[in-house]
Amino acid sequence: MNFLRLFVVFSLALSFTGCAYLHSFDSNLPEKVDQWIEEEQYGRALDTLEHVREDNRNYALLMKQKARILSLAAKLEKETIARSRQLVARNEWYNASQLYQEALHKYPDSKALRKAHEDFIEQRQVYLAALETRLLINKGSWLKQNASIYSRVKAAIPHNYRSVDGIRDYESDRQQTTRALVECALTADSADNIDLARQCLLLAERLEPALKQDPRLADTRERIGEAREARLTRYKNRIIDLMAELRQGNSLDNLQRARDRLQSSGQYGSLDDETLELLDNLSKRLQEGINQRMESARYLYSQGKIQQALQIWESLRSIDPGNQQLEAHIDRARRVLEKLKRLQQEGSVISPPGLQN
Numbered sequence: 001m002n003f004l005r006l007f008v009v010f011s012l013a014l015s016f017t018g019c020a021y022l023h024s025f026d027s028n029l030p031e032k033v034d035q036w037i038e039e040e041q042y043g044r045a046l047d048t049l050e051h052v053r054e055d056n057r058n059y060a061l062l063m064k065q066k067a068r069i070l071s072l073a074a075k076l077e078k079e080t081i082a083r084s085r086q087l088v089a090r091n092e093w094y095n096a097s098q099l100y101q102e103a104l105h106k107y108p109d110s111k112a113l114r115k116a117h118e119d120f121i122e123q124r125q126v127y128l129a130a131l132e133t134r135l136l137i138n139k140g141s142w143l144k145q146n147a148s149i150y151s152r153v154k155a156a157i158p159h160n161y162r163s164v165d166g167i168r169d170y171e172s173d174r175q176q177t178t179r180a181l182v183e184c185a186l187t188a189d190s191a192d193n194i195d196l197a198r199q200c201l202l203l204a205e206r207l208e209p210a211l212k213q214d215p216r217l218a219d220t221r222e223r224i225g226e227a228r229e230a231r232l233t234r235y236k237n238r239i240i241d242l243m244a245e246l247r248q249g250n251s252l253d254n255l256q257r258a259r260d261r262l263q264s265s266g267q268y269g270s271l272d273d274e275t276l277e278l279l280d281n282l283s284k285r286l287q288e289g290i291n292q293r294m295e296s297a298r299y300l301y302s303q304g305k306i307q308q309a310l311q312i313w314e315s316l317r318s319i320d321p322g323n324q325q326l327e328a329h330i331d332r333a334r335r336v337l338e339k340l341k342r343l344q345q346e347g348s349v350i351s352p353p354g355l356q357n
Helices: 002-023 029-038 042-049 059-089 093-106 111-145 147-156 165-190 194-207 209-213 215-248 252-268 273-302 306-315 324-346
Strands: none
Touching (some): 029 042, 093 111, 165 194
């Protein structure tokens, strides 16, 4: 039995490394190497050439072939890694994986390819974990949205609602998802990902209000509260700085940032009186800035500078997208410019009309 095992081990070794050693003595080795190069079997060719002795009559030719193979292998490494990164950037993970597999089949001993492939696997795991978390949060949100509907079903048949398959499935999903969200919150907290911890915990508590008293989550809840207060303080300071900048001038950048600050306030939930007052002042200052730029454009329009006025009005669209007066100004200016262009092509001269109130 021991002899048989030794024979099997020897046979396997011979089949992998032994073949390369035996090929190194082939009289037609240069032809074989050329064939391997054509097939891009760089690993096989290099393994064989490692065993070539200096007294081989084709030694010089084989070493030239080896240098060429190393150059081609380096090119393969560089192109594979670059192409794989492009595929990953487009979320084409399967294609990137296939590309690495093909390259490693051609050049299995490449340290660069193996390291890049390991990094790719790790990056893919992070990506998949993020998708799984998003699916969990989406499922929790869906369960919360439908809670009132299932409550109505229960109220309609209070004595036998457990016999309804849909309700049983809903309750099972709710319990499992709540546990998963709690685990998500704890894991994210331990990884210092407080935003994710807050999102998962808040959703879990909405699915199961009793969790608000769960002592296991006390530390996580405290860290979430501290992080929220710190973020809110930074948010207030940014508003104060922005208000100071707006007093110096109503640039498009300042107005856009003011709008962004106002929109982002929703992520904090309930706000204290100080923050609400800051937001109210910022909203008023934003509207003043918009009105000021609107009027400057109206003045340019009245002076016949239609294109300059149109540029200002169009720049305000992203800041005040629901402004019907702004849209009316843009539409009128475009029609005037089109008419002026036609008249210019016809050789006529016309003075641009003034802007009506």
